Amino acid sequence: MDFEIKVAWWPDELIKRFFRKFKPVKNMTLREKQSLFLKNISKLILWAFKQGYELTAGEVYRTESQQLLYFEGYELKKIGLDLKFHKTSRKSKTMDSDHRQKMAFDLNLFVNGEYTNDPAHWKVIHKKWKSMHLKNYSGYEWGWDFNHYGMKQ
Numbered sequence: 001m002d003f004e005i006k007v008a009w010w011p012d013e014l015i016k017r018f019f020r021k022f023k024p025v026k027n028m029t030l031r032e033k034q035s036l037f038l039k040n041i042s043k044l045i046l047w048a049f050k051q052g053y054e055l056t057a058g059e060v061y062r063t064e065s066q067q068l069l070y071f072e073g074y075e076l077k078k079i080g081l082d083l084k085f086h087k088t089s090r091k092s093k094t095m096d097s098d099h100r101q102k103m104a105f106d107l108n109l110f111v112n113g114e115y116t117n118d119p120a121h122w123k124v125i126h127k128k129w130k131s132m133h134l135k136n137y138s139g140y141e142w143g144w145d146f147n148h149y150g151m152k153q
């Protein structure tokens with residue numbers, strides 16, 4: 001006879017998944033958060049390919065100089081032997097971008113081999129990203145910058 005009493009109401013894998021998703025990040029170091037973010041973004045990328053999407057990488061880490069150029073709306077061009085500032089539109093609304101902390105990843109999306117920025121496709125990828133961690137966000141939430149994927153600290 002079998003007298004084993006079942007005390008586990010949830011399968012182990014479900015419990016592990018629950019704690020992974022709700023694991024508090026406030027006690028993690030920045031380096032640990034950067035690793036968690038990169039691990040999750042790599043899972044998202046593999047998942048997107050499985051859905052039939054193709055992606056290429058855009059910006060991940062951004063230097064302070066690059067961020068300043070984006071924020072102030074400038075490009076640096078070499079003209080002859082000189083470096084010249086060339087005014088452009090503002091490319092970032094903040095100096096405090098998550099790209100500065102390696103906590104944001106820009107993705108380029110291709111459907112049937114063609115580049116697209118169609119919000120309908122980004123919505124699908126955004127929803128998956130949001131389901132992977134409570135701190136995950138994407139530019140889809142702002143209604144622009146659809147290809148920006150990040151994790152709040």
Ligand SMILES: [Zn+2]
Binds near residue numbers: 104147
């Ligand atoms: Zn970005």
